[in-house]
Every structure is written in C-alpha cells, then in structure tokens.
Amino acid sequence: MKDLQRLADRYGTPLYVYDGSVLVRQYEKLRAALPQRVEIFFAMKSNPNLAIVALFRRLGAGVDIASVGELRAALRVGVAPQKIVFSGPGKTDAELEAAVAADIFAINVESEGELERVQRIAQRVGRRVRVGLRLNPPFAPGEGAVIIGGAVPQKFGIDLARARAAVALAQRLSHVELIGIHIFNASNVLDAEAWVKNAESIIETAVELARATGFALRYIDVGGGLGVPYREGERELDVSVLGEGLGRAVRELSAETRVLIEPGRYLTAEAGVYVTRVVEIKETRGERFVVVDGGVHHLLRPVLVGQSHPVRVLSCGGEGGVGVAGRCSIAGPLCTALDYLARGVELPVVRVGDLVVVERVGAYGFTESMPYFLSHPTPAEVLIWEGREHVIRRRQRPEELWAWQSVPEGLL
Ligand SMILES: Cc1ncc(COP(=O)(O)O)c(C=O)c1O
Secondary structure (H helix, E strand, C coil): CCHHHHHHHHCCCCCCEEEEEEEEEHHHHHHHHHHHHEEEEEEHHHCCHHHHHHHHHHHHCCEECCCHHHHHHHHHHCCHHHHECCCCCCCHHHHHHHHHHHHEEEEEECCCCHHHHHHHHHHHHHHCCCEEEEEECCCCCCCCCCCCCCCCCCCCCEHHHHHHHHHHHHHHCCCCEEEEECCCCCCCEHHHHHHHHHHHHHHHHHHHHHHHHHHCCCCCCCCCCCCCCCCCCCCCCCCCHHHHHHHHCCCCCCCEEEHHHHHHHHHHHHHHEEEEEEEEEECCCEEEEECCCCCCCCCCCHHCCCCCCCEEEEEEEEEECCCEEEEEEECCCCCCCCCCEEEEEEEEEECCCCCCEEEECCCCCCCHHCCCHHHHHCCEEEEEEECEEEEEEECCHHHHHHHCCCCCCCCC
C-alpha cells in the first residue's frame, strides 16, 4: 500500500488502513472461481466495520452474522434479510427474537435447546421460522488448519451422532421449518484440495441426512475457513482448485438446494495494515526492543492465537536516537509482558519516529482486540476506496469513554 507515511501524518498513529481494491480483488477472485450457484455470505466477524460490510453488500455478497449487533449493522447498510444467516453458540432469546422479527434467510441452530427456544419465539409471533442445523462432524479438513469442529467435545453445533434425533425434534416442532444444514469446522485452510474434500463430506452428510429423515434440503452452508498466507514460504490458497472441486461436489445437488459459503479471512485479511510509530528503542540483556505506540490492545491476534504477521519498517528519515538493525522484538506501550506485535524479527535500520507496519490484519484485527485496556485512544480506521481515503472509524479519545461511566455521588 502506497502512501502510508502521508496517512500516518494526516490521521495519526496507531492507525488501521484498508485497501478497498484488495477487498474487491479478493471477492472477485473468489466469485470468478466459484460455480455460479454457490453464494458468498461474508462472515462479518472478520471485520464488522459498516463500510466494509457495505462494500461487500455492493459487490453482491450476503452476510453471516454472529450477534444482534452484527444483524443491526447488516440491516443498517442495506443487506437484504434474505441474504443473512445467523450462526454461533449462545444466541440469547433477544437475539433470536430480533432475527425472527427481521425475517432473515435462516438461523443456523447450534443445539436442541436453541431449536426449542426458536419454537417458543416463533409460536409467540405466530409464524414458522426457517432454521438450519449446525452439525459437529467427526471429520476435519486436514492438517495445519485451526480446527473448530472435529471429534472433540465443544460448544459449536450438534454432534453428528445426534443429528437424526435433532432433525426429528425439529420436525415435531410446529413453528420450526428445517431447511438446511451448516457445518463450519476449520479455519485458515491453505490446501484447496483438503478444503474441497471437507466440503464434499459436508455436502454428502447433508444430503444423506435429509434423505434419511425426509426433510427438503433447501440450503447447505459449507462454512468459511479459506486461508491466507501469513508466514514466509506459505503458499496462497488456490481458489481455482477450490472452485472446480466445489463445482464437482455440487453438480448432483437438486437445483432447489442453495449452496452457501461464508468466508471472512480470505476476503479481508490481506487488505488491512496496522500502522504504528516507534517511540523508543532499547536494549536489555542482549535483546533489542523497538517500542511502538500501538500494541495488542488494538491487535490481539499475535498473542491470542500465536499468529505472526509480516512486519515492515517505513523510514521517516528521522535523526532521533540511535538506529538499530537486525533481530528485534516489536513491543507496544501496554503494561503487560504479552504486549508484542512481533518477536525476534529481522528489521532494517529503524529509528525513533519511523513507522512499523503490521500486515495482513484486515481480518480479526481490531475487532478481536481489547481497546479499553489502559485507556489509550482507539486507533482510527481509514479505507482507501476508488482512489479516495475515508475515515471509516474515527479515533476515540479516552474522555469519550467516560460517557458510559459514572462516579457515585460523594466520591468526587
Ligand atoms: C460460523 C462461522 N462462519 C464463518 C466464519 C469465517 O471463518 P473464516 O474467517 O476462517 O473464513 C467463522 C469464523 O469463526 C464462523 O464462526
């Protein structure tokens, strides 16, 4: 991305910058590779900024939501209710009620208990509600991927062994209309063949279950999990292999069955960078630290999931302090030993005032962080879209957070 120095000077640091042309490129690349009948539902959790959701809506995507907040955001930017699916464990009654009121395409139900709660809510409003069952299968897409499903006990989905009983329950419920099957069981898969094999198993599972239990399968949601390379040497996911494989897998499906895919990371990760400025450089016990003005309060992934992201230095030509080069750790300003954006990375000469840019953070970046810790200002977010820059989230000052707090009378 060009121009980061100017953007950092203009909007200050720390700063998230998203390149709209990369968001479009990723979407179009995937769209072109997938069979026409496969519908892309953007997983908003990867980057729920309104502007990003609006951009994908404009490109033609539906959305996969995981909360009432995401539902409101999707509706706010004009996503049609028929292009919304709601997945995720622990949906509250209030969230289910909001989804029912909005008449979204389907609720991916994660447990028998949730099915019964949907029934009660649907009965209250007096109409049938469309649901899919999220299943937790014993298969997973190969090695290297972060497994969400698989044969381990977990809060997501209904174990495949109980699927028939869950279908039977749904069929007994007067106000529930079971129309689909959802399986999302791995994240960040870079091996297209492994992803396809997994999708084949998902489709087979859904078709067999519908056949055996006699419900009309109106959709199969094969989840997300399309990976992006973060480390040097990792190969890009080959979406043409993925598209061809998925094409073969859906060929025999009835035209009545919609096929949904819900990628998050693949669409947003590469478009985003987190820009910080070097505040201090120090050496202690033989290790060099480049201390920057942003940290894991804005970008938690490096410590949360142990993910290393590419970093680069933009020299700002400052004279301040001694320049260091070589192996350094990049630490943020937080009073916790966890606050590293990168450890032991090779850097070119870096000086106080230079910029350190963490790359590929457009997915699960700011949204997955802890911005309140230590009351720093939040980062601003800027989107470059059709040659112009737009502040899509302004920086919030700590004083603004006081608006939600109060001090009991007599303590001041
Ligand atoms: C239900 C569901 N769908 C889709 C996604 C998106 O996954 P990814 O960003 O790996 O494509 C997630 C991520 O956690 C998810 O929970």
